[in-house]
Amino acid sequence: MKLLRIIALALFALVANEAFGTTYYIDFANGNDANNGTSKATPWQHAPGMQGCTGTCASTTPQAGDNIILKGGVTWPNSVFCWVPPSPGNSSNQIYIGVDQTWYDSGVCGSSFCRPILDAGGVLISGGDIYNRNKNLMLNLGNANYLTLDNLEFKGFYWDNTYTGDGKNIMIVMGGAGQHIRNCYFHGWSHAPGSNIYDATGIRGDTHDPTGEVGADVAYCIFDGSEGDQKSLGVVFGGPPNLMYNIVRYVSNAFVGQFSSVHDNLIEYVNNGFSSGSHMNAIESNTDQESTGGLGLLVYNNLIRHTDTGVVNIWVAPHSGRISWVFNNVLVDTYANIMDVAYCLPQGSCPSGGVVVVNNTTECGPDSNPGDSCTGAGSPVLTDTTRNNHFITSNANPVNQAPSTVYTVSNNVAQSKTTANAQGYTSSQTYAFSPTAGTNSTVGAGLNLTSLCTGSLIALCQDTTYACAYNQVNHTVSCPARTPVARPSSGAWDAGAYQYSSSSANKPEPPSGLTASVH
Numbered sequence: 001m002k003l004l005r006i007i008a009l010a011l012f013a014l015v016a017n018e019a020f021g022t023t024y025y026i027d028f029a030n031g032n033d034a035n036n037g038t039s040k041a042t043p044w045q046h047a048p049g050m051q052g053c054t055g056t057c058a059s060t061t062p063q064a065g066d067n068i069i070l071k072g073g074v075t076w077p078n079s080v081f082c083w084v085p086p087s088p089g090n091s092s093n094q095i096y097i098g099v100d101q102t103w104y105d106s107g108v109c110g111s112s113f114c115r116p117i118l119d120a121g122g123v124l125i126s127g128g129d130i131y132n133r134n135k136n137l138m139l140n141l142g143n144a145n146y147l148t149l150d151n152l153e154f155k156g157f158y159w160d161n162t163y164t165g166d167g168k169n170i171m172i173v174m175g176g177a178g179q180h181i182r183n184c185y186f187h188g189w190s191h192a193p194g195s196n197i198y199d200a201t202g203i204r205g206d207t208h209d210p211t212g213e214v215g216a217d218v219a220y221c222i223f224d225g226s227e228g229d230q231k232s233l234g235v236v237f238g239g240p241p242n243l244m245y246n247i248v249r250y251v252s253n254a255f256v257g258q259f260s261s262v263h264d265n266l267i268e269y270v271n272n273g274f275s276s277g278s279h280m281n282a283i284e285s286n287t288d289q290e291s292t293g294g295l296g297l298l299v300y301n302n303l304i305r306h307t308d309t310g311v312v313n314i315w316v317a318p319h320s321g322r323i324s325w326v327f328n329n330v331l332v333d334t335y336a337n338i339m340d341v342a343y344c345l346p347q348g349s350c351p352s353g354g355v356v357v358v359n360n361t362t363e364c365g366p367d368s369n370p371g372d373s374c375t376g377a378g379s380p381v382l383t384d385t386t387r388n389n390h391f392i393t394s395n396a397n398p399v400n401q402a403p404s405t406v407y408t409v410s411n412n413v414a415q416s417k418t419t420a421n422a423q424g425y426t427s428s429q430t431y432a433f434s435p436t437a438g439t440n441s442t443v444g445a446g447l448n449l450t451s452l453c454t455g456s457l458i459a460l461c462q463d464t465t466y467a468c469a470y471n472q473v474n475h476t477v478s479c480p481a482r483t484p485v486a487r488p489s490s491g492a493w494d495a496g497a498y499q500y501s502s503s504s505a506n507k508p509e510p511p512s513g514l515t516a517s518v519h
Helices: 002-018 055-059 417-422 455-461
Strands: 023-026 067-070 095-098 117-119 136-140 147-150 153-155 169-173 180-182 185-187 200-204 217-219 222-224 233-238 242-244 247-251 253-257 261-263 266-270 281-286 298-300 303-305 312-317 323-327 330-332 339-341 354-358 361-363 375-377 383-387 390-392 406-410 413-415 469-471 476-478
Touching: 233 247, 247 253, 253 266, 266 281, 298 455, 312 323, 323 455, 339 354, 375 383, 413 417
Parallel strands: 023 067, 067 095, 095 147, 117 153, 136 169, 147 180, 153 185, 169 200, 180 217, 185 222, 200 233, 217 242, 222 247, 233 253, 242 261, 247 266, 253 281, 261 298, 266 303, 281 312, 298 323, 303 330, 312 339, 323 354, 330 361, 339 375, 354 383, 361 390, 383 406, 390 413
Antiparallel strands: 469 476
């Protein structure tokens, strides 16, 4: 039902835009750029801004509220890149680039819709260096404001040492306000042989002026490197500020940048990449990108599991004067650097600010022998509050306390794996390390934090959603993976990401036909 609601919302957005603007149809297999492009019977071959766009396509500039519809199942090859969509969208009327789910090639898709395919073909993009910036680039949204990119498949991205260094090999560049990348599927990337190849980037935000990306997000997207190249792509670098409801797996980095909120993402199998001198990350945010109702960064309801040695799982660097919040996350089968609190930014000039780490369930180390510290500050921050967490570790000091940091540490439950397993908390549960009985150690062990559950922190008064489930047949996302349980408004909360309930609401089965891989 959640997936149907997402599709309905996307269709509603399309219909709403059609009321204000023109809809253009694009079919690389059967279109012609000399057509008017305004009906399914007279589509263009290229979308405006694609390499090779000629005729009426080249002379047409889409306006705010217009829709650019790519036919489902059709493939656009390497020759159309770098694609630079014109986008005069505004906050009232976006440019929509996506799909009409009733328009698709049945010879490719069968009896139901499948995504349009943007295929770099496993070779370098010759048209990627359009600004003489030495880049191998599929899609440039750097100067586009208020644009939605929806339900497209990106595959075949390739890189070698032709363009070396950071930020040279990128699938999509973002950089404008109000940009939304939704429901897209990224896979099948590859690079030239050799361990001296720089890691590439899936989506790169504007690292020079990230405040220009206000309101932008990546949501309900899938980044899956399981087809072969599993350790050389960083999914998001720099921005946008909001990342939610995504599936990220078999990559070298998931999210690294300056963010506002990172929530309800499944991140698994993060591997060590080829870039020397750099650690890999599941989530690393170096100060929040934009204030969230006066708060700092929010990291919640994420599931992170099966990460490689040396990978940083959650890293937060609080912004001066703001509090960063980390809650309702579940981390399983990780290595070292579990939930790191970094120094306050800008460094040396933070009169106030800090981090609150509450109600997380964390297996601190590999599932075979979890024995690492679970959280804490390696460098001084002003305040660090660690409460209501469930730590599975044999380490006698699960919270690493740096000098010059004011700590509040209380109501955490730390257990060895053996002790946890004896009570029914295991990594093999449908929802890993969740309580199975009212007598479990986490039940009733937490402080009641209801007074904090206002505005952007309303999700704190429910327990974890366990991120999202991944349908690996049609490559779609279903969220939440688990029906959350309300935490009580009075009386003790449970420690950890879960609130125990004896009713079936605590233990729903995943939606029919959906799978999420296990270690």
